[in-house]
Amino acid sequence: MTLLTSSLLLFSLLTSRLEAIPVSEKSPAHPSPGVRILRAPESLVAPLGDEVVLECETSLQPERFEWSHRSSKSPGGGFKYLRTGNSKANVSHEAAISRLRVLVRPDTLGEYRCIGWFGPLVVTSTTARLEMASTSLVGPKESVSPLQWRVAAGNSVLWPCGQQVQSNPSATWSYYRNGVEIKAEFPGTSGNVFLTNVSSESSGSYSCQATNPASGERIQPSASLHLQVTSTQRSQSNSPHWLKGQPNSQTITAREGSSLLLMCPGVGSPPPTVVWSSPDVLGAVKNRRSKVFDHALEISDIQVQDAGTYICFQDNGVRPALEHYIQVRVQRPPQIVRPPSANLTNEGERLQLECEATGVPTPEIYWLLNGHSSTDDTEAELSNNILILHSVLKRHAGYVQCFARNSLGEHSAGTLLQVNPKQIQEPRESGGIHRPKPNQGPKQKQMFPPSPPNVTRLTDESVMLRWMVPRNDGWPIVIFKVQYRMMGKSKNWQTTNDNIPYGKPKWNSEMGKSFTASVTDLKPQHTYRFRILAVYSNNDNKESNKSAKFYLQPGAALDPMPVPELLEIEEHSETAVVLHWSLASDADEDLITGYYAYYRPSSSAGEYFKATIEGAQARSFKIAPLETATIYEFKLQSFSAVSASEFSALKQGRTQRPKTSTTEEPIQPMGDRDTTTPSHNETFSMSPMLTGTICGGAVLILLLVSTCLCVCRRKSSRGRGNNQNKPRMADLREDFVPLGNCSPSKQRQRTRHIHITLNPLAQQQQQAMEEKNDSEQDVAYYQRQSSYDYDPGLRRMSSSSLRRSQRTLERAGGSNGSNNGNNNNLNQSSEVGPVENPGKPGRVLKKRPRLSSRSENLSSGSLNSVGV
Known part of the structure; x- marks a missing residue:
């Protein structure tokens, strides 16, 4: 009941118009919400394999607690929510307290935060760092020869025996003389053997040993010291000087509020006196917090104003004197001195929140909006530690936190942000009918920009961008261009060379249409921003909002992502396939944001096409459009916001083959159809090879039968007379056999266009033509009436061919007139056949002269050439 009441109270605070906000009694000048983190988790250093507990407490019991973790392997990455209940982390809750038990391993080291959910309001704790205890030696590990010091009695000796040891946390030290442990004269010497007013009893062999307080590990440096103390009377007088191995200057770092011991190295004979001073700190020595010892200065409760240069001046009357410089640095944890404050803000207005903090080193300021980083918000911008919301949205309502961070820790402060929703009222007439305003012109098209891209690391030098175009009725987009900028160095945007086409104008989902593109040739360990430039059909362009800052982390520092396994490529249709995949049983789905599908034709060596599948639970996806009956190769890749x-x-898989049509053509009516050829349906059902074979065989048989009949008729006509020079009109007519007469059937099946060579005419007709007057025009030959009956089976020749053939035969006839006795000469005759139209002049058909049977072995069948 208490939990429900607190949630309702918070919801009313976020949505009401009241100006009053609950404030904290400790800081009445800066209002803060009633819910806050009372006790944040603390940083710890623990040995490997140990179990540590991080505790978090809130002012009210939240609806739920959650913990997030950022691995030390990826310091530039973001926080990830922990999956509790496994071997690495276990969470337990008790009212308003949450405890996280973590097993110290290399993959659990890093930073942890606890998050409390109070309805729509989210409160986040400061960061606690978990580190592994370690102790090591730096420099040469082989044994070195011991130092040999000889000093006069009465001097103070400083030997830095622990300068080769590094320990986390800081080691505790033990000192030995001749193998027996001795007590340090001053606490906090931190690996320095400091002996004041030495005597002959101080002579001996010295060594030291470091112990890690967290792990208990002990380590002993190889260096040692042999000290010989002589009496002052035996020592020669010499000026103050440093011994071998002593530093001539030092730099010491201290945390504010701690105690610091400054020691002055150097000896002399007689022993020098020491004077401390500081040119940077006024009253550094003469104050209640400073105490001077012989060769030592102790400052308790050191403050930031105590930082500066300290000088140890040594003088024993022998010139020159000795000056030793010590640089003191004081660090202070961050502290917010001016927390943010917000009032009731209208939706869509611009809001500016300020946060001021102190600390040494200067703290870094970052912001969280309901537990989400402001760098991931497209409306947020950080300028000189000031958070600017260009347009306040309803999702910004809740808890806004400012964090100050440096090497010593974090500090946070927050404020409650109330958002007054925008009231949308449409003008309506009586009866509830909406009427447009008078003189209201047509609505102008707008250019709707793409969404800001989401960035995913692919390799050490490339990333993948995902963006979406929302559903709209504005100007169509033609192509996209990708622009990116490296943070901190270049302020100019760089544009990639690739043009990303928009493709078909259909939407992929109810939200709009999604796109994917990769950017290469980037530099690892650098931070980038990206944006998408859309080019519209009106030859104008508009860019999207900038992406969140993306740190390109090297792959060696990232945890491996689960690799999907392609199970099946289903043939879905002629232009689409469906991918089916699975994950290993031990794969962590919480690490996955979605999947990238890559595909290309298997016969191609070009770049892969890309598709994005949102959601870690997806196990199948349809890819379309593809080419019909084509084999493609596919591969998958899971992704998150980091890698x-x-x-x-x-x-490999293929699309379906096109389906063969089985629809029959309509049958033609029998009345006018040619019965000598098969119907369309019959021809369609027969094999093309079989049909061609049957037709070719039929034509070949027809030609063979026609040739045989023609040869037989010629032979019979030759045997009727013995005089070869005698004109034989009947033989000529039989020799010029039309195609219809040579075919087995006298009835012509179809009308065909036939071209025939010149036919030889009778010799008597040629001689009669030679007796005519040579002065007659060529056209007279075409106007003469026929002198014998023309065989109706003959085809008519074109007038141009007849004219050329007539002239050729006339020349040939002239030459034959002079050589009538030569049997090799052609015996030519002409004969005029009847015309088909009596009203028009008839055409003359010339036939080649028959060769003599005595001098030629050519058959009469070779004189005729038939072309179909």
Whole structure:
């Protein structure tokens, strides 16, 4: 009941118009919400394999607690919510307290935060760092020869025996003389053997040993010291000087509020006196917090104003004197001195929140909006530690926190942000009918920009961008261009060379249409911003909002992502396939944001096409459009906001083949159809090869039968007379056999266009033509009436061919007139056949002269050439 009441109270605070906000009694000048972190988790250093407990407490019992973790392997990455209940982390809750038990391992080191959920309001704790205890030696590890010091009695000796040891946390020290442990004269010497007013009893061999307080590990440096103390009377007088191995200057760092011991090295004979001073700190020595010893200065409760240069001046009357410089640095944890403060803000207004903090080193300021980083918010901008919300949205309502961070820790302060929703009222007439305003012109098209891209690391030098175009009725987009900028060095945006086409104008989902593109040739360990430039059909362009800052982390410092396994490529249709995949049983789905699908034709060696699948629970995806009956190769890759996995194994699949049509053509009516050829349906059902074979065989048989009949008729006509020079009109007519007469059937099946060579005419007709007057025009030959009956089976020749043939035969006839006795000469005759139209002049058909049977062995069949 208490939990429900607190949630309702918070919801009313976020949505009401009241100006009053609950404030804390400790800081009445700066209002703060009633819920806050009372006790944040503390940083710890623990040995490997140990179990540590991080505790977090809130002022009210939240609806739920959650813990987030950022690995030390990826300091530039973001926080990830922990999956509790496993071997690495276990969470338990008790009212308003949450405890996280963590097993110290290399993959659990890093930073932890606890998050409390109070309805729509989220409160986040400061960061606690978990580190592993370690102790090591720096420099040469081999044994070195011991130092040999000889000093006069009465001097103070400083030997830095622990300068080779590094320990986390700081080691505790033990000192030995001749193998027996001795007590340090001053606490906090931190690995320095400091002996004041030495005597002959101080002579001996000295060594030291470091102990890690967290792990109990002990380590002993190889260096040692042999000290010989002589009496002052035996020592020669010499000026103050440093012994071998002593530093001539020092730099010491201290935390504010701690105690600091400054020691002055150097000896002389007689022993020098020491004077402390500081040119930077007024009254550094003469104050209640400073105490001077012989060769030592102790400052208790050191403050930031105590930082500066301290000088140890040594003088024994022998010139020159000795000056030793010590640089003191004082660090202070961050502290917010001016927390943010917000009032009731209208939706869509611009809001500016200020946060001022102190600390040494200067703290870094970052902001969280309901537990989410402001760098991931497209409306937020950070300028000189000031958070600017260009347009306040309803999702900004809740808890806004400012964090100050340096090497010593974090400090946070927050404020409650109330958002007054924008009231949208449409003008309506009586009866509830909406009427447009008078003289209201047509609505102008707008250019809707793409969404800011989401960035995922692919390799050490490349990233993948995902963005979406929302559903709209504005100007169509033609192409996209990708722009990026490296933070901190260059302020100019760089544009990639690739043009990303928009493709078909259909939407991929109810939200709009999604796109994917990669950017290469980037530099690892650098921070980038990206944006998308859309080019519209009106030859104008508009860019999207900038992406969140993205730190390109090297792959060696990232945890591996689960690799999907392609199971099957289903043939979905002629232009689409469906991918089916699975994850290993031990894969962590919480690490996955979605999947990238890559595909290309298997016969191509070009770049892969890309598709984005949102959601870690997806196990199938349809890819379209593809080419019909084409084999493609596919591979998958899971991704998160930080990185992408390795590629899955390649798998091939194909789209379906086109379906063959089985629809029959309509049958033609029998009345006018040619019965000598098969119907369309019959021809369609027969094999093309079989049909061609049957037709070719039929034509070949027809030609053979026609040739045989023609040869037989010629032979019979030759045997009727013995005089070869005698004109034989009947033989000529039989020799010029039309195609219809040579075919087995006298009835012509179809009308065909036939071209025939010149036919030889009778010799008597040629002689009669030679007796005519040579002065007659060529046209007279075409106007003469026929002198014998023309065989109706003959085809008519074109007038141009007849004219050329007539002239050729006339020349040939002239030459034959002079050589009538030569049997090799052609015996030519002409004969005029009847015309088909009596009203028009008839055409003359010339036939080649028959060769003599005595002098030629050519058959009469070779004189005729038939072309179909």
